[in-house]
Amino acid sequence: MGYNEKMFALGNKRSIIREIFEYSKQRAAEIGADKVFDFSLGNPSVPAPAEVNETIARLLREKDSVLLHGYTSAQGDANVRRVIAESISSRFGVQMPADLLYMTCGAAASLSISLKAVIEEGKGDECIVFAPFFTEYRVFIENAGGKLVVSTPMEKTFQVDIADFESKINERTKAVIVNSPNNPSGVVYSEETVKALCAVLERKSREYGHVIYLIADEPYRELVYADVKVPYLMNYYKNTLVCYSYSKSLSLPGERIGYIAVCPEMEEAKSIYLAVCGAGRSLGYVCAPSLMQQVIAECLDAKVNVEAYKKNRDLLYDNLTAYGYECVKPDGAFYLFVKALEEDAYRFYEAAKKHEILVVPCDDFGVSGYVRIAYCTDYDRVKNALPAFKALAEAYKA
Ligand code: PLP
Numbered sequence: 001m002g003y004n005e006k007m008f009a010l011g012n013k014r015s016i017i018r019e020i021f022e023y024s025k026q027r028a029a030e031i032g033a034d035k036v037f038d039f040s041l042g043n044p045s046v047p048a049p050a051e052v053n054e055t056i057a058r059l060l061r062e063k064d065s066v067l068l069h070g071y072t073s074a075q076g077d078a079n080v081r082r083v084i085a086e087s088i089s090s091r092f093g094v095q096m097p098a099d100l101l102y103m104t105c106g107a108a109a110s111l112s113i114s115l116k117a118v119i120e121e122g123k124g125d126e127c128i129v130f131a132p133f134f135t136e137y138r139v140f141i142e143n144a145g146g147k148l149v150v151s152t153p154m155e156k157t158f159q160v161d162i163a164d165f166e167s168k169i170n171e172r173t174k175a176v177i178v179n180s181p182n183n184p185s186g187v188v189y190s191e192e193t194v195k196a197l198c199a200v201l202e203r204k205s206r207e208y209g210h211v212i213y214l215i216a217d218e219p220y221r222e223l224v225y226a227d228v229k230v231p232y233l234m235n236y237y238k239n240t241l242v243c244y245s246y247s248k249s250l251s252l253p254g255e256r257i258g259y260i261a262v263c264p265e266m267e268e269a270k271s272i273y274l275a276v277c278g279a280g281r282s283l284g285y286v287c288a289p290s291l292m293q294q295v296i297a298e299c300l301d302a303k304v305n306v307e308a309y310k311k312n313r314d315l316l317y318d319n320l321t322a323y324g325y326e327c328v329k330p331d332g333a334f335y336l337f338v339k340a341l342e343e344d345a346y347r348f349y350e351a352a353k354k355h356e357i358l359v360v361p362c363d364d365f366g367v368s369g370y371v372r373i374a375y376c377t378d379y380d381r382v383k384n385a386l387p388a389f390k391a392l393a394e395a396y397k398a
Pocket of ligand 1: 042105108182183246247258
C-alpha cells in the first residue's frame with residue numbers, strides 16, 4: 001500500500017468517543033444543545049485561573065517576543081525546571097533536582113516518552129495497566145514496542161487487586177502504569193493499596209533481577225474532593241517516573257504542557273533521564289511550548305475551582321444512586337463510573353441515547369458492563385439531565 005498500515009488502522013479506527021461527538025453535534029442541531037445531555041468528553045469545564053490568563057497577557061506585553069516564542073533547550077528552560085523542581089521538593093518531601101525534570105507537551109507526551117525510554121523494542125517487554133484504564137495507554141505502549149497487560153481490579157471498589165497484579169508479573173514485565181485519581185473510575189488508590197503494590201514491585205524486581213519501572217500518570221492529582229491523600233509514588237518506590245500535566249489541574253488541555261520527573265533515588269537515574277531526553281528527541285517533540293513553560297513557572301500555586309466539579313459529582317452521585325444506579329463514589333478526577341443496567345454496556349449506551357443522555361461505554365477501558373459519565377460540564381446540564389436518568393432507570397424496571 002505504500003504507507004504504514006498500523007498507523008492507518010489507528011487513524012481510521014472510529015473511536016466511540018468520536019462517534020458520540022459527531023452524534024451530539026447532529027442531535028444538538030436537531031433538538032437544541034440544551035436538550036442533549038452530553039457527558040462524553042473529558043474536557044475541563046471550569047476556566048483556567050484568572051492568574052494564568054493574566055500571566056499570559058503580561059508575558060506577551062513585557063517579555064522579549066523572540067525569546068518568549070523561541071526554542072528552549074530540549075528538556076525545558078533551566079529556570080522553569082528549577083522552580084518546578086523546588087515546588088515538587090517542598091510539596092512532596094523528595095529532593096527533586098532540576099536536572100531530572102523534563103518538560104513535555106502534556107501527560108500524553110510524558111507517557112509516550114517515558115514508555116519509549118524504558119521499553120526495549122523487540123525484547124517482548126510488557127507493561128501492566130490497571131483496569132479500568134485510559135484507552136490511549138494501548139497506543140502509547142504498542143508504539144514503544146511493548147505489550148499491554150491488563151490487571152483486573154477489585155470488584156465494586158475498583159482498587160488494585162494485589163493478587164491479580166502479582167499474577168500478571170513475569171520476567172518480561174518492564175513497567176507498570178498507575179493512574180490515580182483514575183480515569184474513568186474517579187477512584188483514588190489508597191496508601192494501603194500503594195504500599196502493597198510497591199512491595200510486590202520490590203519483590204518481583206529482585207526475583208527477576210531487573211528493574212520494573214513505575215510510571216505514575218498524574219493529570220488529575222489536584223482534582224480531589226474528599227479529604228483523601230493521593231500518595232506521591234516516589235516516596236514509596238524509587239524506580240518511579242512521574243508523568244504530570246497541567247491539562248486538568250489548570251484547565252489548559254489545548255496548551256499542551258506538563259513534565260516528567262525522574263525519581264532522584266532511581267537506580268541509574270541520570271541514564272534513565274538521558275533515555276527520556278533521547279525518547280523525546282526520537283518522537284520529534286523538540287521542546288515543550290515555550291510561552292506555556294514561562295506561564296507555569298509563574299503560576300505554580302494557581303488552582304482551578306475544584307468545588308464546581310464537586311458540586312456536579314454530589315448532585316449526580318446522590319441522585320443516580322437514589323434512582324438505583326450502582327457506582328463507586330469518586331474521590332477525584334471528574335468521572336462517574338456507572339454499572340450499566342444491562343449486561344451489554346453498548347446496548348445500555350444506545351438505550352440512554354433514546355433519553356438524550358450521552359455516556360461512554362467502557363469495554364475498551366478494560367472493564368465490561370460499565371459506562372463513564374464525564375461530569376466536567378455546566379451544573380445546569382447535570383441538573384437538567386436528572387429526569388432523563390430517572391426515566392432511563394424506570395424504563396429498565398418496567
Ligand atoms: N492520562 C489520563 C488518565 C487522561 O485522562 C488523559 C487525558 O484525558 C491523559 C493522560 C492525557 O492528558 P494530556 O492532555 O495532559 O495529554
